[in-house]
Amino acid sequence: MATRSSVPSGPTRTTLLTPRDLSGCEHRLALDSTFPAAVAIPDDAGVAMRKEAAADHRSRVRDMLHALHSDELAGWADASSGGRSYRVQQTMAAISAGARWIWGATLPDDVEGGRRGWAELLIRVDDTRGAEPHEGAAYVPVIVVNHKASDPGSGAITSPVWAWQPMVDETRKVRGNSRDTTRLAQLYRMLETLGVAGVGLLPSGPAGGVIGLDTDCLVVLDLTDALIRYDALLARRQGITAGEVATAPSRIGECRTCAWWTKCGPELEAARDVSLVVNGNLTQLLATVGVRTIDQLAGYDGPAPEGWPGTVDDAILMARARLADVSLIRRTPEVEVVRADVEVDVDMESYQDDGAYLWGTLLTDNTDPLRPVVYRPFVTWTPLPTRDEARSFAEFWTWMIGERDRAVAAGRTFAAYCYSQQAENRWLLGSADRFAGEPGIPSRDEVLAFINSPQWVDIYEAVSRNFLSPLGKGLKKVAPHAGFHWRDDEAGGEASMQWYRRAVGLDGDEIDQTQRVRLLEYNEDDVQATKALREWMTVGAAEQVPLGSELPAPG
Structure with a gap:
């Protein structure tokens, strides 16, 4: 589940949101905020394994970068050890000292903005060494992820992993990942609050970097439009944690590993919610034509909602199968499959x-x-x-x-x-x-x-x-x-x-x-x-x- 803390801010309490809180199910965030004592639920085996694999990947990247900068370690800082408050102190000390590369950078909580975050790497992108932050030090946030950040193609902007040198790459195209972009946008805003965000990183403005499984380059992401989307997303999610934006359960892929499913599942069953037979955003499309329950879908005889892929016939049959307690139905009278000698x-x-x-x-x-x-x-x-x-x-x-x-x-x-x-x-x-x-x-x-x-x-x-x-x-x-x-x-x-x-x-x-x-x-x-x-x-x-x-x- 999400990790989050609340800190006093005048008469109210400001919830600090992590990038994890800004992705996935809104109702999960609402439940986490309403019942904070229930947040510390152990990950299931699959999630734990993926986290372990990601940690191993980060460790390998850290060792690679450290080796690349072995001839100039005076500019390298590692702030990844110790408790959180100590990591924040080490990060800020490295920024004040003008470190060129800061590994494991934990940024101070942005209480006013309601943000908490850390970057695997901060790269200094100005030519002033040893300056105080207000004298010109500027950093670009870089995250390390356990998935591909690019695919073969063209048009991506990449940089060598040993320096910040963005340039158009005619051998790669960006593999988009909204969670990566959201995390970089949050980190950029937090660096802005500290007065050390790099500006003019690209001709269009702000940017961040991603090192994926393809560790031979750093994929550079333009954050200009992402920051606009991020600001709106953060405002909405803050409204959810404050109880100002209502949410309701709906079955999505995330439910398979969510600890709140023991609460949401029975509620959806009791409501005979249509999301039990229709996946993802299709439930929202059905709501536009007044279909919110399995029964309503099973009896629906209108046109497909606007934006619906294909016909709505399969969804109607799925709802009827659910009502009939049938787990498999035929589409056609004959069943056909390729056979061979x-x-x-x-x-x-x-x-x-x-x-x-x-x-x-x-x-x-x-x-x-x-x-x-x-x-x-x-x-x-x-x-x-x-x-x-x-x-x-x-x-x-x-x-x-x-x-x-x-x-x-x-x-x-x-x-x-x-x-x-x-x-x-x-x-x-x-x-x-x-x-x-x-x-x-x-x-x-x-x-x-x-x-x-x-x-x-x-x-x-x-x-x-x-x-x-x-x-x-x-x-x-x-x-x-x-x-x-x-x-x-x-x-x-x-x-x-x-x-x-x-x-x-x-x-x-x-x-x-x-x-x-x-x-x-x-x-x-x-x-x-x-x-x-x-x-x-x-x-x-x-x-x-x-x-x-x-x-x-x-x-």
């Missing part, structure tokens, strides 16, 4: 953005009942990132394409299947790019030709064409309809990250062989689930799953 199910396991350590496969030869259905994992247990990933990927690719070529040469059809191809495609292409030229590694063009061919089939897309589900269409939601169940009750993406850390001794502990077995079984169950789901869709689904158009409208 030789079928290979594929499931990839990766760790963060460090690489893909496991490609699991399951081959089914429908022309030869005597050929065993065998699970084959292609894996590296060397901790990622590692060059050994090239070996395991090359072995996987060579085996799969070999099976395809043999099938085609024998006059048989071939198809490889995955469930939601975005992740697999990312690492197929990424592996071809990163390990280009190594033995067995396909070219990017070869990978593109395969994933764009009819031989690469996404079962998630097939499920989406054939079915609707008010509970979601994730593999673990849909495969049980085909009678498939995972061996491990804890199986899931977040859990597998923790298993991987123990499986390779990533935390410095001894390697846990049982976690390697657990990961392989989880991966095998995923490919078995995809196979079971595809076969059930071919025989059984049409008879077992009700047709959506036959569900009754509310009376």
